[in-house]
Amino acid sequence: SQQGEEDPQALSIQEGENATMNCSYKTSINNLQWYRQNSGRGLVHLILIRSNEREKHSGRLRVTLDTSKKSSSLLITASRAADTASYFCATEGSGTASKLTFGTGTRLQVTL
Amino acid sequence: KAGVTQTPRYLIKTRGQQVTLSCSPISGHRSVSWYQQTPGQGLQFLFEYFSETQRNKGNFPGRFSGRQFSNSRSEMNVSTLELGDSALYLCASSFSSEQYFGPGTRLTVT
DSSP states (O other): OOSBEEEOSEEEEETTSOEEEEEEOOSOEEEEEEEEEOTTSOEEEEEEEETTOSEEEETTEEEEEETTTTEEEEEEOSOOGGGOEEEEEEEEETTOTTOEEEBOOEEEEEEO | OOOOEEEOSEEEEOTTOOEEEEEEOOTTOOEEEEEEEETTTEEEEEEEEETTEEEEEOSOOTTEEEEEOTTSOEEEEEOSOOGGGOEEEEEEEESSSOEEEOOOEEEEEO
């Protein structure tokens, strides 16, 4: 079963705009990770935020985590056509190292 | 470092057959996890091996099994294939919490 839901399911923006994706989960976690997947290929790790962190940055990516609401958001600033992909959040639960539970994913389309 | 490799990349099998998929992790990574991805169920955890021992297991029937060798390479086996086993099977290796995924094996069961 999937841990959480992602919102929106699909997002279409123009190059240069910001894209925000949200993720909700159900149980307590050690960390939450975001991955990108291009067109049915393997997943690429983007960023990891630990349960005691509230915000993390990596290049054009900004992730927030609110453990009280069991939610996270991924912001991609100044999007590019190459950012077109599906984005998944994944949680690593307490006591379940290396077992990731994935959300449903957000399909991002960035047009020129 | 070379990334995670999976073989074969594509596979077509008939219902009732069995299949073995292979995964070579990044050098130095001792943990290997397997996931199934389908349009209906999304990404689901199958199992994880660490130092040749199954450490975690997902909610899949016993037809799905795996093993890990002393060099950390892993195989997963699906016996008595069903149409619903058609999926992208992803392998990931890790040293800590971040997982590095291979390109996947696309299995089609006819």
